[in-house]
Amino acid sequence: MCGIVGLLGKTAEIRESLGGRLTPMFTCMAARGPDSGGLAVFNRPLDDSIRRYSVYSPDRNQDWDGLGQLLHNHLSSDSLSTDKASKISDFQIRAIENHATIIGNFDTLDLTEEISRFCPALRILSVGRSIEVYKDVGEPAEIARRFRFDSLSGTHCVGHTRMATESAVTPAHSHPFTGGEDFCLVHNGSLSNPYMLRRKLEREGLRFETDNDTEAACRYIQWKLAIGATLEEALHEAFVELDGFYTFLMATHDQLTLVRDAFACKPAVVAETEDYVAVASEFRALAHLPNVSDANIFEPEPEEIYSWPV
Numbered sequence: 001m002c003g004i005v006g007l008l009g010k011t012a013e014i015r016e017s018l019g020g021r022l023t024p025m026f027t028c029m030a031a032r033g034p035d036s037g038g039l040a041v042f043n044r045p046l047d048d049s050i051r052r053y054s055v056y057s058p059d060r061n062q063d064w065d066g067l068g069q070l071l072h073n074h075l076s077s078d079s080l081s082t083d084k085a086s087k088i089s090d091f092q093i094r095a096i097e098n099h100a101t102i103i104g105n106f107d108t109l110d111l112t113e114e115i116s117r118f119c120p121a122l123r124i125l126s127v128g129r130s131i132e133v134y135k136d137v138g139e140p141a142e143i144a145r146r147f148r149f150d151s152l153s154g155t156h157c158v159g160h161t162r163m164a165t166e167s168a169v170t171p172a173h174s175h176p177f178t179g180g181e182d183f184c185l186v187h188n189g190s191l192s193n194p195y196m197l198r199r200k201l202e203r204e205g206l207r208f209e210t211d212n213d214t215e216a217a218c219r220y221i222q223w224k225l226a227i228g229a230t231l232e233e234a235l236h237e238a239f240v241e242l243d244g245f246y247t248f249l250m251a252t253h254d255q256l257t258l259v260r261d262a263f264a265c266k267p268a269v270v271a272e273t274e275d276y277v278a279v280a281s282e283f284r285a286l287a288h289l290p291n292v293s294d295a296n297i298f299e300p301e302p303e304e305i306y307s308w309p310v
Contacts, residue, residue, distance in 0.1 A: 002175075002188045004268070006279040007158035008256045008308055014276050019152030021289065023144050026159045027279070028285040030140040032188075033264065034160025036174040037143045038135025040184040041157040041310070045129035045253050046103070051181075053102040053111060054125040056132040056171055057215065062122075064095040070118045071102075071111070096147055099125075099155050101132050104221040123209075128182030130155075135174040144278025155310045158251050160186035166168045167212045177215050177223025181255040187214040188281055189246035189266045217242060221250070232305055235259055239303050247300075249279055257307040265301035271295040277308045 005025040009015035018041070026039065027030050046052065071091070091104025097114045102111070115122050126133040134147040140161045144150070160175035167297050176184040181223065191197075194216035198208055225235035231252065239262070248264040258279055260268060271278045271286045273295045278286050286292055295303055300306055 001032050001165075003032035003281045003285070004158070004186045004188050004258055004279070005160075005163040005281070005285055006156070006158040006186075006246060006249045006258070008277040008310065009154075009275070010277070011275045015155055016153050018154045018157060019148075020150045021276075022152075022157055022159060023150045024288050025280055025285040026144055026149065026161065027141045029159075029281060032039065032281055033163045034137070034139060034167045035077050035162055035164055036137040036171070037140040037159065037161045038133065038174045038186075039144075039147070039149055039152075039157060039159040039174050040126065040131055040133045040176040040178070040251060041152050041154040042182070042251060042253060043128045043132075043154045044282060045182075049105045050103060051105070051127055051129060052180055053104075053108075053127055054131070054133055055100045055102060055115070056123045056125050056135070057098045057100075057119075058121055058171070060098050062095075062098055062100075062162060064093055064100050066139065067100075067115075067119060067122075068093045069116060071106075074114050095222075096134075098136070099134050121194060125180040126184065127180075130182045131174060131178070131184060131186065131251075133178060135160075136174065137169055137174065138178040156251060156256050158184060158186050158249050158256070163277075166190060167210065171211075171245070173212045174211050175214060177212070177218040179218045180225060183217045183222060183225065183250070185214065185221065185248055185250045187217060187246055187248055188268075189261070191217060191242055191244035195244040213244070217246070217248065231255070231257060232307065235305050247281070253306050254310045256310075257305065258300055259305055260300050261304050262302050264300070268300050269297065270300060270306065271297045272308075
C-alpha cells in the first residue's frame with residue numbers, strides 16, 4: 001500500500017502556489033506510505049542547451065560549495081560563484097540540505113563522470129530541462145518540511161508516499177523513479193515479473209540502480225520512448241508486458257498521465273476543474289482544493305490512458 005498524488009495547474013495562480021496546494025495532498029497520504037516519500041516538480045523548459053540535474057547526498061552536511069568548485073575546475077573555464085541563490089554564467093547550484101539542483105550547459109556524461117570521480121556517494125536523481133526531484137526516507141511531513149515543498153512553484157508535479165513491501169527502504173528505492181530526460185513515474189501496487197523485464201532491458205543496454213519493481217516499469221517505458229514510441233504507445237505495450245496490479249502516475253515536460261491495470265484494484269481518484277487536474281489514491285487528499293465540490297470527480301477505468309497537457 002502506497003500513496004500517489006499529482007497536480008497540474010492550468011492557471012498562473014495554481015502554478016505559482018503549486019507546492020502549497022500539493023503539500024497537504026502529500027502529507028495526507030502518509031497513512032498509506034510512512035517510510036519514505038518524494039516529489040517531482042516540473043517547470044517551463046530551459047533553453048535547449050541547458051539541463052537541470054537533481055542530486056542526492058547521503059550526507060546531510062554535504063559540501064555543495066566544494067562540489068561547485070570541483071565542477072568549476074574540471075568543467076568550466078570561467079569564474080564560478082557557488083552562491084546557492086544566484087544565477088551565474090556557467091552553472092548554478094541550489095542546495096537544500098542533502099539535495100541540490102545543478103543547472104548548466106555541460107554534457108550529462110561529463111557531469112556524471114566528474115561526480116562519480118570526486119563524490120562517488122552522490123546520486124543523480126533526474127535530468128532534464130524541466131524536472132527537479134526530491135526524495136528521501138522518513139515521514140512524509142518531515143520530508144515536505146525539510147525540502148520546503150510548500151514553497152515550490154511549477155506547471156505540474158507528482159508525489160509518492162511509500163510503504164515498502166518488496167525491497168529495501170532507502171532513498172534510492174523511494175519514488176519518483178526517473179528515466180531518460182524529463183520523465184518520471186510513481187506507482188501504487190506490485191509487479192510479478194520485474195526480473196524478467198530487467199533481464200530483457202539489460203540486454204538492451206539499460207542500467208538498473210535498485211531491485212525495486214517500480215524501476216523495472218520505469219526503465220521499460222524509458223526504453224520504449226528512447227526507440228521512438230510515444231508515451232501512449234509505450235503504455236499500450238506495457239499493458240501486455242507488465243504483469244501485476246498497479247496504478248501508475250507519470251509526468252513529462254508537457255503532460256500528466258495516469259493508468260491502472262486491467263483489474264484496477266489499486267485506488268485512484270481524479271478531480272478536474274477549469275483551474276487544475278488533481279490525482280490521488282484517496283479523495284480525502286483532494287478535499288482542501290479550491291472549488292473541489294464543483295469538480296468533475298471520477299475513478300479511472302482499467303487500462304484506459306488518461307493524459308492532460310500542460
